[in-house]
Amino acid sequence: MLSRFTGAAFSEHNGDVSTLTEFSFLDAQAQALGVPVPPVERLMLTLDDGRTLSALRFGEGTPQVTLLHGAGLNAHTWDATALALGLPALAIDLPGHGDSSWRDDLDYSAPAIAPDIAAALRTWTTVPQVLVGQSLGGLTAARVAAQHPDLVREVIVVDITPGIDTSHGPAILREFYAGPTDFASRDDLVERALAFGMGGSRANTERGVFLNTRVRADGRVEWKHHLAHLAATTFAAEPAANANAPVLRAEGWDDLAAVRAPLTLVRAAQGFVTETDAEEYQRRLPGSQVVVFDAPHNVQETAPRALADLARTRLSAAVDTSL
Structure with a gap:
């Protein structure tokens, strides 16, 4: 599937992301770099x-x-x-x-x-x-x-x-992911990430949250990656000690x-x-x-x-x- 990229960034939609796609951020990134946007395929x-x-x-x-x-x-x-x-x-x-x-x-x-x-x-x-x-x-x-x-x-x-x-990086991530694994909106997740000092600018955080989350059938927003759903044990030193801990060494x-x-x-x-x-x-x-x-x-x-x-x-x- 070859996709084209139109649309503004998350913040410019005032929270309405219904018209955004995973490629909607490429135009602004390309403009900042002074380069064209090539074809991109999933x-x-x-x-x-x-x-x-x-x-x-x-x-x-x-x-x-x-x-x-x-x-x-x-x-x-x-x-x-x-x-x-x-x-x-x-x-x-x-x-x-x-x-x-x-x-x-x-x-x-x-x-x-x-x-x-x-x-x-x-x-x-x-x-x-x-x-x-x-x-x-x-x-x-x-x-x-x-x-x-x-x-x-x-x-x-x-x-x-x-x-x-x-230890410093994973400690922050461990605390961040130890909270809820699903949220009422992406805005809630953006605010949490900013409160933890993650993501840099608001625009970058909004982009990262949009591209790393999905909306479930019940309307709740959850992380795409598996590690967030294994929150308390994601960065365990000895994964074998906990059946729900991923191996990540x-x-x-x-x-x-x-x-x-x-x-x-x-x-x-x-x-x-x-x-x-x-x-x-x-x-x-x-x-x-x-x-x-x-x-x-x-x-x-x-x-x-x-x-x-x-x-x-x-x-x-x-x-x-x-x-």
Whole structure:
């Protein structure tokens, strides 16, 4: 289904979102970046076990860059980066997020979800990808590259290394999601997010809430991603201790070491990866590169042009070396 993008932002509708679609925000984002809006298509893939995996395809032609988001986000977190990139790109909803199916086993670790991403790449791409993954998506990208080297040209891991101390970020998220899992309106959820200091500006928060929620048959608004519905145990250190806790661990040094494609770590200066973490990363992976962006953890939303430029540069370098 190829969709066009018209309509104003959420706040400009005075709370009436009946005319909004998931693409209604792209025009304003493209104008802010000074770039055109490419064709964007929502893709759906039925996996072997009957679950579905969803993604957004930006531009025409086979994707050259694939984007994997972090826990609790969805493919639309990459909208600005994909627009700034200006190349055919694929942004995938990780399992349990966005329009992709939830997992019955609650396992959202990189080893569990990487096979789904590999299946998507084999279905939706025809050339090895520059694989860009943020947070959980970064660990997943490393796993995919380690186990399916034919699918990956380069790997860019954004603000995550295995075993880093993410206690501050998850503590805020744990408290945020420990509240109600459904709301009378999106406005209520926007106010809650702003009260927790999440989302940045009101406009950004409204966009994020709209794209990461759905309206149930009873009229209540709920989060799309599964983790919010497992609120109290979403970031449990030992998921096995609670049957309702998802598996969501920072692990993956072996995967990173097994990656044979060029590997770059993006450290967000106000994010989760500290200078010490980056030094440990380079000690373990001496052939990789580290770049630092002046941005918080969600680099793809706050520094989209810089991240797009990096991906474009890495793609060009990879193409040159393959000639």
